[in-house]
Amino acid sequence: MNTIAELFNALLFDYTLRTVAMGAAVLGIVAGALGAFAMLRRQSLLGDAMSHAALPGVVLIFILTGVKSPIVLMLGAAIACGAGVLLIIAITRHTRIKEDASMGIILSVFFGFGLMWLTWLQRSGTAGQAGLNSFLFGQAATLLVADVIVMAAFGGVALLVMVIFWKEFKLLSFDRDFGAGLGYPMQGLDILITMLLVVAIVIGLQAVGVVLMSAMVVAPAVAARQWTNRLEHMVALSSVFGALAGVSGALISSLARGLSTGPLIVLCISAIVVFSLAFAPNRGLVWNAIQRRRRRHQFRDDRVLVSLYHMAQQHDTLSHPHSARAVQTMHMRPAEVHSSLQTLARRNLVEPVNGNQWALTPAGIAEAEKHL
Amino acid sequence: MSITQIEIQLIAALVAAACALPGVFLVLRQMAMMSDAISHTVLLGIVLTFFVVGELGSPLLILGAAATGVLTVSLIELLNRTGLVKQDAAIGLVFPALFSIAVLLISRFVRGVHLDVDSVLLGELAFAPFDRFQYFGLDVPHATVTMSIILVINVLFIVLFYKELKLATFDPGLAAALGFSPALIHYALMTLVSVTAVGAFDAVGSILVVALVVTPAAAAYLLTDKLRVMLGTSVAIGIGSAIGGYWLARALDANIAGSMATVTGVIFLGVLLFSPHRGLIYIARRRVRQKWEFAQTMLTIHLLQHEGEPEAVLESRVDHLVEHIRWQPGYAEQVVRYAERKGTVRRQGGRLLLTDQGRNLAQDALVRT
Numbered sequence A: 001m002n003t004i005a006e007l008f009n010a011l012l013f014d015y016t017l018r019t020v021a022m023g024a025a026v027l028g029i030v031a032g033a034l035g036a037f038a039m040l041r042r043q044s045l046l047g048d049a050m051s052h053a054a055l056p057g058v059v060l061i062f063i064l065t066g067v068k069s070p071i072v073l074m075l076g077a078a079i080a081c082g083a084g085v086l087l088i089i090a091i092t093r094h095t096r097i098k099e100d101a102s103m104g105i106i107l108s109v110f111f112g113f114g115l116m117w118l119t120w121l122q123r124s125g126t127a128g129q130a131g132l133n134s135f136l137f138g139q140a141a142t143l144l145v146a147d148v149i150v151m152a153a154f155g156g157v158a159l160l161v162m163v164i165f166w167k168e169f170k171l172l173s174f175d176r177d178f179g180a181g182l183g184y185p186m187q188g189l190d191i192l193i194t195m196l197l198v199v200a201i202v203i204g205l206q207a208v209g210v211v212l213m214s215a216m217v218v219a220p221a222v223a224a225r226q227w228t229n230r231l232e233h234m235v236a237l238s239s240v241f242g243a244l245a246g247v248s249g250a251l252i253s254s255l256a257r258g259l260s261t262g263p264l265i266v267l268c269i270s271a272i273v274v275f276s277l278a279f280a281p282n283r284g285l286v287w288n289a290i291q292r293r294r295r296r297h298q299f300r301d302d303r304v305l306v307s308l309y310h311m312a313q314q315h316d317t318l319s320h321p322h323s324a325r326a327v328q329t330m331h332m333r334p335a336e337v338h339s340s341l342q343t344l345a346r347r348n349l350v351e352p353v354n355g356n357q358w359a360l361t362p363a364g365i366a367e368a369e370k371h372l
Numbered sequence B: 001m002s003i004t005q006i007e008i009q010l011i012a013a014l015v016a017a018a019c020a021l022p023g024v025f026l027v028l029r030q031m032a033m034m035s036d037a038i039s040h041t042v043l044l045g046i047v048l049t050f051f052v053v054g055e056l057g058s059p060l061l062i063l064g065a066a067a068t069g070v071l072t073v074s075l076i077e078l079l080n081r082t083g084l085v086k087q088d089a090a091i092g093l094v095f096p097a098l099f100s101i102a103v104l105l106i107s108r109f110v111r112g113v114h115l116d117v118d119s120v121l122l123g124e125l126a127f128a129p130f131d132r133f134q135y136f137g138l139d140v141p142h143a144t145v146t147m148s149i150i151l152v153i154n155v156l157f158i159v160l161f162y163k164e165l166k167l168a169t170f171d172p173g174l175a176a177a178l179g180f181s182p183a184l185i186h187y188a189l190m191t192l193v194s195v196t197a198v199g200a201f202d203a204v205g206s207i208l209v210v211a212l213v214v215t216p217a218a219a220a221y222l223l224t225d226k227l228r229v230m231l232g233t234s235v236a237i238g239i240g241s242a243i244g245g246y247w248l249a250r251a252l253d254a255n256i257a258g259s260m261a262t263v264t265g266v267i268f269l270g271v272l273l274f275s276p277h278r279g280l281i282y283i284a285r286r287r288v289r290q291k292w293e294f295a296q297t298m299l300t301i302h303l304l305q306h307e308g309e310p311e312a313v314l315e316s317r318v319d320h321l322v323e324h325i326r327w328q329p330g331y332a333e334q335v336v337r338y339a340e341r342k343g344t345v346r347r348q349g350g351r352l353l354l355t356d357q358g359r360n361l362a363q364d365a366l367v368r369t
Helices: A002-013 A015-040 A046-065 A070-094 A099-124 A132-137 A145-164 A166-174 A176-181 A186-208 A210-227 A231-253 A261-279 A285-313 A324-328 A334-346 A362-370 B003-028 B032-053 B060-081 B087-109 B117-122 B125-130 B142-160 B162-170 B172-177 B182-204 B206-221 B227-252 B256-274 B280-306 B318-324 B329-342 B356-368
Strands: A350-353 A357-360 B132-135 B138-141 B345-348 B351-354
Touching: A015 A046, A015 A145, A015 A166, A015 A186, A015 A210, A015 A231, A015 A261, A046 A070, A046 A099, A046 A186, A046 A210, A070 A099, A070 A145, A070 A186, A099 B032, A099 B206, A099 B227, A099 B256, A145 A166, A145 A186, A166 A176, A166 A186, A176 A186, A186 A210, A186 A261, A210 A231, A210 A261, A210 B087, A231 A261, A261 A285, A261 B087, A285 A324, A285 A334, A285 A357, A285 A362, A324 A334, A324 A357, A334 A350, A357 A362, B003 B032, B003 B125, B003 B142, B003 B162, B003 B182, B003 B206, B003 B227, B003 B256, B032 B060, B032 B087, B032 B182, B032 B206, B060 B087, B060 B182, B125 B138, B125 B142, B125 B182, B125 B256, B138 B142, B142 B162, B142 B182, B162 B172, B162 B182, B172 B182, B182 B206, B182 B256, B206 B227, B206 B256, B227 B256, B256 B280, B280 B318, B280 B329, B280 B345, B280 B351, B280 B356, B318 B329, B329 B345, B351 B356
Parallel strands: none
Antiparallel strands: A350 A357, B132 B138, B345 B351
16 A cells, blocks of 8 residues: 555656656557547557658658757658558558558568668767667656647647547448448548547657557557447547556556566556456456356256256146256256256245255246246 | 678578568468567567576577467467457557567566667677587578578478468468368468568567568569469569668668668569559559540440431531530540541541541440440
8 A cells, every 4th residue: 555655646746757657648548549440440550550650750850950859850750650651551552462561561661761761870970869769669757748748739639630520530430431422531531530640659659669659559449449339438448548558557667677668558558458358348258258157057047947847747736846866867967957956946936845856936837937 | 792791691681581481471361460560579589588598599599489479479369269359459469568578578687688679679680790600610600590491491381381371372261171271371371480580580670570571572462463473573572672781781881671671662662663564653554544545435436326327427526526425625636636546536627537447446345335
């Protein structure tokens, strides 16, 4: 309990931790919401491709301008991301190369191209090195409040656009052809929502880096999908999960040295995904297993009840008692008959007679007749 | 060229060839992004094996890494099979998680050993020749031997199971019906990709493995319809990029792997634009040609309809086309000129007359519809 109290204390009063947590939360909200659409449109890996593709933009804009401020670098990243994603769309649409391969090409070639210029920059010794490591893994600890405000501003605009075009994006995600039939410019909407995802990715690069940014697009959406069938709930929940993972990742990384924030955020969101896959009502694996087991028991109980009814029919009254052994002969798994009889007795559908015999109660007879 | 330079190029070419072979099947089976996932999670295998073995040079590292590659594929399949997660999302879930674990383990427990994440992700081919080994009295770089073995394994696998791979790739249903297990072929192929990725990441880094796996294969896919030819073309493009990338890197004094990826991209772009039958330029020109052909056919059909009728005098005037087929005046003139050039229509006074060729064209078109 003590550590938890300390953590909250730190969250409120430690400048670095507070900034990192806020940044991670902003990122989680924006990437979570827009990632939900990407997942529904089966473009989960687009986030991965785009975040890698940002590298040449960051490097080249630094070479050209010599400025290292986050906004300028973000602009470069956004340009490269946007160009990359348009190329992916173009290659997929105009050639027989499928989306997976065009993503692989753009991801790796852009990244390699950026890497080439980055090493050129480092060896030619021009000013400070843009820091590949921070691009790959993010440097959450270096986030300033000003950075978080920039992230929140761009992210907020992206979310606003998402809300304005909500109906159109919903149409795009679920029935593109119908939307085209209604006269909506589906191709334009496709590009618009992809550009919003570019914004989400670009603002996240500084915090969690390339490799882990892809997880922030996919994972919250997958987790949220398990809990609901409604788009608005899913997008909201996805944002919440993203923010939750962001803040908890930041908190955990403050516990010990040598724990980088990015990977911890990814592990937090992965834990949320595993929990959701297991326990979400109606879809979760554990939930479904329990439901299946319950239905199987119910079915078995009903069969035992009906067996007793059939046997009693051979006698003068329907409440004629029979031994458990007699019921067992009528079942594939005799060993389970006892537990069914116990359950039925608890529901007052059968009652024990003369020690080891069982008879239907009037309620049991009525229930058995329902199943015939 | 110094011996070191030749060795670097040899290693680069071996890596590129070894990557390009399984890449063909990944591209055809629409699983290109699997190479991205595997090449990232291989890091976890290396870290875990390193904890057990305690040294980085051990060949066990390759086995451990290949095992994580297979683990990655199995986890993705497992998630996919629950029906709760689509395949693309499953890939996007599994590899960042495993990769994060690896990064955390390295930053927390591995200190003072040359196992930094940069070298795994980016590789440094320029140093490969310094890691030398004695084999039967021959003094050769370690990577040459490793990559040669991996290349031979890849070639052998593809040669031995060519028929099965081909069948399972193009008609999985038929393959299953004939008794070739698609799952077995899938996992075998993924193991191959994992082993290749491990061997290659040492030289070029994991992210650029993707460039060498996917890009040459995709470029080859735009050049041919034959699997054999595609395999050969893919390897050739891979080797070409490797050598070209080396010289580009030398010229710029930049990272070799990055330059190799850049060259694969340039070659892909060239193929994308200029491929004889699937290139964008060919497609665009074909579209333009089809537009004119269609207009010409319409013109000849129109003329044929009214040929020999009293109103033919009126119907066959150029300015009448504007009214009748609703062409813009300038466009109508262009179509007529195109048709004249092709010899399907000729002018006589203000009238258009069909040539024999034009009449045949119109009649053909009418029969076809």
